[in-house]
Amino acid sequence: MDLTITLLLIAALFLILASGVWIGLALTGVAWIGMELFTSRPVGDAMAMTIWGSASSWTLTALPLFIWMGEILFRTKLSEDMFKGLAPWLDKLPGRLLHTNIIGSTIFAAVSGSSAATCATIGKMTLPELKRRGYPEEMTIGTLAGASTLGLLIPPSIIMIVYGVTANVSIAQLFIAGVVPGLLLGGLFMAYTIVWSLLNPERIPPADQPLGFLQKLYASRHLIPVVSLIGAVLGSIYSGIATATEAAAVGVVGAMVIALVQNELNWKNFRDSLLGATRLYCMIALILAGAAFLTLAMGYIGLPRHLAEWIGSLGLSPLMLTLALMAFFIVLGCFLDGISIVVLTMGVLLPTVEAAGFDLIWFGIFVVVVVEMAQITPPVGFNLFVLQGMTKKEITWLARVALPMFCLMVLAILLLYFFPGLVTWLPQQMAG
Template sequence: MDLMVAGLLLLVMLVLLASGVWIGLSLIAVGALGMLMFTSRAPGDGMAVAIWGIGSSWTLTALPLFLWMGEVLFRTKLSENMFRGLAPWVERLPGRLLHANILGCTLFAAVSGSSAATCATIGKINLPELERRGYPTSLALGTLAGAGTLGLLIPPSIIMIVYGVSADVSIAKLFIGGVLPGLLLAGLFMGWVIVWSLLNPDKIPAGEGRTAFIDKLRASWGLMPVVLLIGAVLGSIYTGVATATEAAALGVIGAFIIAAAQGSLTRESFFASLMGATRLYCMIGLILGGSAFLTLAMGYIGLPRHLAEWISGLGLSTGWLLVALTVFFILLGCFLDGISVVVLTMAVLLPTIQTAGIDPLWFGVFVVVVVEMAQITPPVGFNLFVLQAMTGRQITEVARYALPYFLLMCAAVICLYTFPGLVTWLPGKMIG
């Protein structure tokens, strides 16, 4: 009976999403339908309490602030300085300027929190340069597709804030827990480029000479304010000086100071950044409100508990449970954005995760990495669409270029399972 109820509600959800109804409204509609059909409670009061509760959450305040910080920095000269500042430091590595794609995405991810924004911004600057210098298209697009996903993992990550609110996990610890896995992925991507370049040395353009150390520092000067801002935001969280929300406010102030110093802060850019952050937050807020109500409705129906009992009855080991969830998240992520995947599934999956004895902090980073994998998985990988729009190439071609990085992310998931301390060690050292 419970499986029939779950199947019916899932079918209604898919029909609503396929017909173009907003995700947040679809969640509210399914929750209301479930309560009307399968409980004796009226949905109105529960809807009001759930949506008001999530909307008035102090923890969620960090979300619009980090969105605003990213919007302000997006309108500065950061993207212009990125390639010029990073290129001299990678000129002696096998693969040379291809590493600027990976490092640029890693750095920009720390200020945007968005995979698509990271991929589009770095690609807009780097791709023409790499093409002009004769670098292989497969490596130029592949590194960008893979490293662009770091926007979801490198803190401050928007999807981590959403998971933290949905799963009642410390956002500050999630941020710090994502640092080492993010650096691990960046290292794996760079390692693949090095190996490929050593095996195919004739396909990598010759360097343009060595740059003196003082010239490298001079070229990187434009990146220093943003690096210092990232250090201040994460450092204040790690040392316990500030909560995630207070660090977000610090980030906004720092972003305005950088924009003003660069001459990018005008009346027009101020209101454009404010409205950009507002629009994005309203979209996410509606999804979170709908998710909160659906979670409440599913609790009244009893589906999460029954599903958790059913999965527990299957006798799956922790490893096989995570394998099944990995496949499930990748399939779901092919058709929905990462935030929607998290809010749609946490209500049902968290009781199962808790029953299996999996650390919710570790699981949050695991979910983000797996959702990242879906960003470069056809038919609806968001990063693939971004690169297709930028280059005019077929999405199948871009997906083929991104395949090695998908496999490297699979390897990263195995590493996280084998060495959970990659996620939990730094948060365990936090002060406060």
């Protein structure tokens, strides 16, 4: 009977979501229906306590600050400067300037925390330039679609903060754990680009006028602002000087300093960045509040217990459980954004994952990589929406050119499973 109720509520949730109701309100509504009809707990009291508790988390204050930092940087010349600093060093590498998407996204991810912001910021600058130079469009857009998802994995990461709060694990440890997998994924994207370029050399435009070493070094001065900001934010966390929330405040101040130096810190940009961050955070906070209430309702109804018992009864090996969860998250990613996926599923899945012996830090990175994959799967792939707005291409075409990057993320999941030290080694060193 409990399982039937649970399935009915899940069906109701997807029906309401399909009708276009805001995700946060849909989650709250289904939770209310579930508790009102199928439990004896007073619903109003439970909802008020749960929503207040989820909204007043001190750890969560890092989230709006990192979003604001990204919004400020989005309105500066930071991305343009990164291109100028990177381009001279890539002339000898097969694929040449195709790598600016990947390296630029990797660098910007370390100051952004959002894959959509990384995609929009890097894409606005690289796509017109690469098109003007004659680089193949399917590779320039495909590499950007894949590499911009690193905004979720390379710290600081909005989704890591959400997972850390939901799973009650150290956000600083998660940030540290994301560094090596992020660089690994960036390396896989670059390796694919190199192989593709060696197989299709006629499609890569000739190199620019070669620069001497000192000229390249001089061009690299454009990278100083972004490298300094990354050093300030991540260095303050890793050295133990600041918590994730305090480091986010450091990032906001650093972003304002960069905007001031570049003469971009005017009243309009300040107001637009603050309003943009407020809008995005309010959306996320509503989803988090609704998901926290739904998790509570599902707990009273018995979903986590039933799901854990069902998965346990399947007798899956850890590898098969990992693959099953990956398929589950990919399917959810076709309909929900990454933050919704995390907050909707963690309350249900974490007991099962812990019972299977998974390290919660490792599982957090696994979830982030799988959610990255959801960013480039139609119909609700956020990065595909961003790219569609910039390129006016069909979603199906964008998904097709991003498919190789999706396959590389599957490979990355398998590497992380067979070599868990890629995730856990760095946090252990920092803790020791």
